[in-house]
Amino acid sequence: MDKALIQRGVRRASFAKFSVWMLPWFALFLFGLYAIYLCLAEGLNHTNMDNRFAFGLWIYLDLTVIALGAGAFFTGFLLYILRQKELGAVINSAVVLGLICYSGAVGILMVDVGQPLRSWFTFYHPNVHSMLTEVTYCLTCYLLVLLIEYVPIVLKNRQLRQVPRLLVFEFELHKLLPVLAGVGTFLSFFHQGSLGGLFGVLHGRPFAFREAFGIWPSTFFLFILSAAAAGPSFILLTTWLVQKITQKQLVKQGVLQYLGKISGYLLLLYVMVKSIDSLIWINKTAPAAGVSAYQFYGGGTFGSWILFVEIVALGLLPALLLVSQKVRENKVWLVLSAFMVCCGVMLNRFVMTIQTLSLPTLPFDERLSYTPSWEEAAAFLCVVAYGVLLYSFTFRYSVLFPQERELEKL
Amino acid sequence: MVIDLDRCNGCGNCTMACAVENNITPAPNSRMNERNGVTWLRVFEVPNGGQYPESETVFIPMMCQQCAHETPCVTVCPQNAVELDPATGIVAQIPQRCLGCRYCMTACPYHARYFNWWDPEWPAGLEKQLNPDAAPRMRGVVEKCNFCHGRMHAAKAKAAASGSLEIAASDYIPACVESCPVEAIVFGDLNDPESKVSKLAHSEHTFRFLERLGTEPKVRFHSERSWVRAMAENSVGSGQEEQHG
Amino acid sequence: MFPWVYGFHWTVYQVVFLGAFFAAAGVIAVTVSKAVIRMRKDFQSDRDDGILWHADFNDLPEAAKLCRHTFTGEAKKRICGNQFDCGSCDYHPTVVRSEGEIGSMPMYDKGILGAQLPQDRLYHRGHTWVRREEDGTYTIGLDDFIHRLIGNPDRIDLPAPGAHLHANGTGWIMKKKRSRLRVLAPIDCVVIAQGSIEKGWLLKVRTDEAPLRLGHLLRGEEIAPWIMHEAERLEKMFEMAHVGCTLADGGELMPDIDKLYPKVDWESVWGNMLLEG
Numbered sequence: 001m002d003k004a005l006i007q008r009g010v011r012r013a014s015f016a017k018f019s020v021w022m023l024p025w026f027a028l029f030l031f032g033l034y035a036i037y038l039c040l041a042e043g044l045n046h047t048n049m050d051n052r053f054a055f056g057l058w059i060y061l062d063l064t065v066i067a068l069g070a071g072a073f074f075t076g077f078l079l080y081i082l083r084q085k086e087l088g089a090v091i092n093s094a095v096v097l098g099l100i101c102y103s104g105a106v107g108i109l110m111v112d113v114g115q116p117l118r119s120w121f122t123f124y125h126p127n128v129h130s131m132l133t134e135v136t137y138c139l140t141c142y143l144l145v146l147l148i149e150y151v152p153i154v155l156k157n158r159q160l161r162q163v164p165r166l167l168v169f170e171f172e173l174h175k176l177l178p179v180l181a182g183v184g185t186f187l188s189f190f191h192q193g194s195l196g197g198l199f200g201v202l203h204g205r206p207f208a209f210r211e212a213f214g215i216w217p218s219t220f221f222l223f224i225l226s227a228a229a230a231g232p233s234f235i236l237l238t239t240w241l242v243q244k245i246t247q248k249q250l251v252k253q254g255v256l257q258y259l260g261k262i263s264g265y266l267l268l269l270y271v272m273v274k275s276i277d278s279l280i281w282i283n284k285t286a287p288a289a290g291v292s293a294y295q296f297y298g299g300g301t302f303g304s305w306i307l308f309v310e311i312v313a314l315g316l317l318p319a320l321l322l323v324s325q326k327v328r329e330n331k332v333w334l335v336l337s338a339f340m341v342c343c344g345v346m347l348n349r350f351v352m353t354i355q356t357l358s359l360p361t362l363p364f365d366e367r368l369s370y371t372p373s374w375e376e377a378a379a380f381l382c383v384v385a386y387g388v389l390l391y392s393f394t395f396r397y398s399v400l401f402p403q404e405r406e407l408e409k410l
Numbered sequence: 411m412v413i414d415l416d417r418c419n420g421c422g423n424c425t426m427a428c429a430v431e432n433n434i435t436p437a438p439n440s441r442m443n444e445r446n447g448v449t450w451l452r453v454f455e456v457p458n459g460g461q462y463p464e465s466e467t468v469f470i471p472m473m474c475q476q477c478a479h480e481t482p483c484v485t486v487c488p489q490n491a492v493e494l495d496p497a498t499g500i501v502a503q504i505p506q507r508c509l510g511c512r513y514c515m516t517a518c519p520y521h522a523r524y525f526n527w528w529d530p531e532w533p534a535g536l537e538k539q540l541n542p543d544a545a546p547r548m549r550g551v552v553e554k555c556n557f558c559h560g561r562m563h564a565a566k567a568k569a570a571a572s573g574s575l576e577i578a579a580s581d582y583i584p585a586c587v588e589s590c591p592v593e594a595i596v597f598g599d600l601n602d603p604e605s606k607v608s609k610l611a612h613s614e615h616t617f618r619f620l621e622r623l624g625t626e627p628k629v630r631f632h633s634e635r636s637w638v639r640a641m642a643e644n645s646v647g648s649g650q651e652e653q654h655g
Numbered sequence: 656m657f658p659w660v661y662g663f664h665w666t667v668y669q670v671v672f673l674g675a676f677f678a679a680a681g682v683i684a685v686t687v688s689k690a691v692i693r694m695r696k697d698f699q700s701d702r703d704d705g706i707l708w709h710a711d712f713n714d715l716p717e718a719a720k721l722c723r724h725t726f727t728g729e730a731k732k733r734i735c736g737n738q739f740d741c742g743s744c745d746y747h748p749t750v751v752r753s754e755g756e757i758g759s760m761p762m763y764d765k766g767i768l769g770a771q772l773p774q775d776r777l778y779h780r781g782h783t784w785v786r787r788e789e790d791g792t793y794t795i796g797l798d799d800f801i802h803r804l805i806g807n808p809d810r811i812d813l814p815a816p817g818a819h820l821h822a823n824g825t826g827w828i829m830k831k832k833r834s835r836l837r838v839l840a841p842i843d844c845v846v847i848a849q850g851s852i853e854k855g856w857l858l859k860v861r862t863d864e865a866p867l868r869l870g871h872l873l874r875g876e877e878i879a880p881w882i883m884h885e886a887e888r889l890e891k892m893f894e895m896a897h898v899g900c901t902l903a904d905g906g907e908l909m910p911d912i913d914k915l916y917p918k919v920d921w922e923s924v925w926g927n928m929l930l931e932g
Contacts (some may be wrong), residue, residue: 167522205519
């Protein structure tokens with residue numbers, strides 16, 4: 001029914017089947033919108049956040065999706081600046097995923113803050129010493145960059161590219177993509193870092209506080225590294241997932257392995273730096289604030305096992321797996337390792353947000369727990385549903401995987 | 411400000427006086443509790459962990475400590491909605507500029523900042539007791555103790571009217587200080603060596619919480635009980651003490 | 656944010672931070688504007704056809720982009736990297752061969768798959784042919800191979816006399832069933848007269864350029880191997896559509912072939928053969 005909108009030479013499910021796929025996600029999206037409406041209309045008391053857990057599920061998930069969405073800038077950097085041509089196979093998908101992650105994060109942030117209409121205050125009265133100002137500026141600019149990078153993908157639609165103005169505009173914009181990729185890399189470097197810096201500067205929270213290099217705490221650099229390592233893994237994972245769902249081969253054989261290799265080496269570097277940083281923190285920084293490592297990890301749900309899992313089980317292990325060519329050639333292990341990398345980054349973001357806030361700060365404090373409310377979960381699922389809808393729509397009507405046509409076989 | 415912990419009996423008058431003076435939002439429904447309610451000043455009950463007859467309790471009124479050095483909330487606010495006034499040393503919140511991002515709340519180690527999770531709403535008739543000198547805040551912004559700014563402005567106006575530059579100490583008394591029946595809270599000009607607060611601040615039994623974090627809070631606590639001072643020496647609890655609002 | 660806003664101070668931090676932000680925003684704005692300006696310029700200088708061809712060529716599968724010298728054996732499986740613009744190609748001049756010999760040596764009596772490929776004309780990779788007439792004009796038509804594959808189109812929209820065509824730009828549009836097919840123009844020219852399928856030619860043109868660039872057109876010994884390769888490409892497409900045994904050697908393309916194999920995505924097949932994206 002919509003064949004005229006689908007690119008030539010590839011096969012897509014019937015419109016009916018496509019609708020059956022989209023409908024439940026759309027329903028989830030609407031349900032999430034209702035939860036968001038409640039929070040906006042009646043206040044954030046609909047969440048389970050409180051004065052001690054001022055940041056909750058949403059901030060944690062924002063950090064996670066931005067770390068995973070780093071694949072967009074990193075792939076762009078590798079492809080357009082370092083000229084690694086193989087990544088042309090996944091760049092479109094990476095850009096769409098990045099757009100979903102960043103627009104979703106910004107959307108959730110608008111619900112998370114108490115007065116979303118005042119968002120422009122951060123721009124108009126910036127506090128240049130605050131990490132959050134830096135995050136706000138960079139995220140907004142980078143979202144703009146991603147939107148602009150999304151335009152050529154939309155213009156690749158079969159009907160749209162027949163309009164001469166649009167085709168020529170797409171052509172000229174495509175030639176300038178390296179510039180945008182460069183700006184995107186610059187912006188991403190800073191906001192990924194500043195998100196880490198958010199917690200590293202909190203000298204009232206010794207669990208999160210880290211030594212500074214210049215004006216930036218070590219978490220600034222750790223977040224950049226972990227995001228750069230997780231990005232390619234996330235793209236690997238999603239490409240594999242899309243191939244599984246659509247039952248097609250969308251990229252040539254070596255592409256996924258190449259992504260795994262990049263991820264592996266970067267993760268190895270990250271694990272080394274993180275280990276050194278953790279040692280400094282345990283032996284110098286935290287004791288200077290009068291806290292020993294045992295006080296962070298002793299008792300309660302989050303024992304020292306969490307540090308071990310984060311650095312070794314979900315850090316060193318998948319890194320060693322991914323740098324081995326034999327492992328990369330095994331599809332199961334490749335995907336599993338990529339999954340572990342993503343989980344490791346998710347755990348790291350969890351530790352920096354939720355665990356930090358659960359710990360006592362005053363001598364007579366107690367350790368706290370927090371469970372998200374259904375509205376918080378629903379709002380996040382709204383973003384997930386939005387992502388699936390946007391990705392599916394773009395996959396069907398545009399060209400997400402340029403190599404698909406060549407690989408088309410029944 | 412110096413709070414004498416040996417005098418405080420945990421009556422909670424200060425908390426109530428503060429709520430009345432500053433138009434703090436009441437609980438709209440039963441879902442507001444000690445973790446999401448607004449209490450610019452709240453009293454903590456901390457036992458010494460001993461068994462009878464050695465068991466003892468100290469009551470600790472906690473409000474914004476007005477940190478002087480690298481004030482955590484000032485440095486992290488993305489739109490400069492918190493200002494440290496160099497003249498008075500008071501850390502003032504600007505609710506009209508606050509975005510409600512709550513970054514300052516994660517930065518504050520004293521749990522002195524409170525978010526308006528609900529729309530402020532006073533039951534019918536109760537709006538008559540609102541203080542016209544204190545602006546109520548809207549939903550979605552952060553607020554905290556500001557040493558009764560309204561009273562300071564009134565004192566300044568009075569001083570200006572009588573032609574003097576300095577406000578009289580007796581004219582500027584925060585609500586909690588005024589309402590304490592045992593005069594446990596002492597307030598005044600720390601820079602004036604003759605003031606009562608200054609003398610108490612320099613006593614050997616006066617301490618501050620979380621000294622090692624380097625925030626240089628202006629609120630000090632005084633206790634001649636050594637176990638209280640020892641408890642305060644810890645930078646972080648072991649997570650076993652009870653806490654009451 | 657700006658110097659006149661309350662709270663702004665001329666400190667190093669503010670200047671560096673806001674400077675970096677304005678720089679980044681500026682670069683983004685300039686980039687987008689540049690793209691728009693260049694787009695306008697492209698239309699003014701009539702480059703849009705070339706851009707469409709560039710885009711289409713990139714999207715073609717590799718099998719459709721083989722260098723002409725692969726057909727004649729001078730190169731081994733070389734993919735064209737120059738959008739079939741042999742005149743500006745680095746590789747083409749390095750191949751030593753005789754240029755522009757238009758003889759009349761029919762090499763294959765039966766043609767390939769029944770298609771006749773007279774040697775008195777030059778062929779464009781998009782399956783059109785060009786023939787120089789005695790009066791200096793040129794005739795353009797659809798080659799027999801593609802004609803047999805598509806059959807008689809339901810409708811042809813030819814450019815009007817006086818229209819300018821660009822090599823690899825749009826020649827004319829054909830409608831067949833529900834498919835819209837764009838046939839590429841083989842050379843830069845101006846249309847003088849329109850023809851028809853029945854007449855055996857579709858356009859009479861003249862050219863303003865002297866000498867006319869014909870170097871990218873196939874001729875002589877290249878034609879047959881090229882059509883053989885096209886037949887192989889076609890066979891591959893049928894294989895992927897699971898139509899069973901087809902294109903036996905020595906056979907002919909049957910008329911109304913699209914009716915015989917309805918399961919095949921004909922629009923895709925025709926578009927592919929016509930080098931459309």
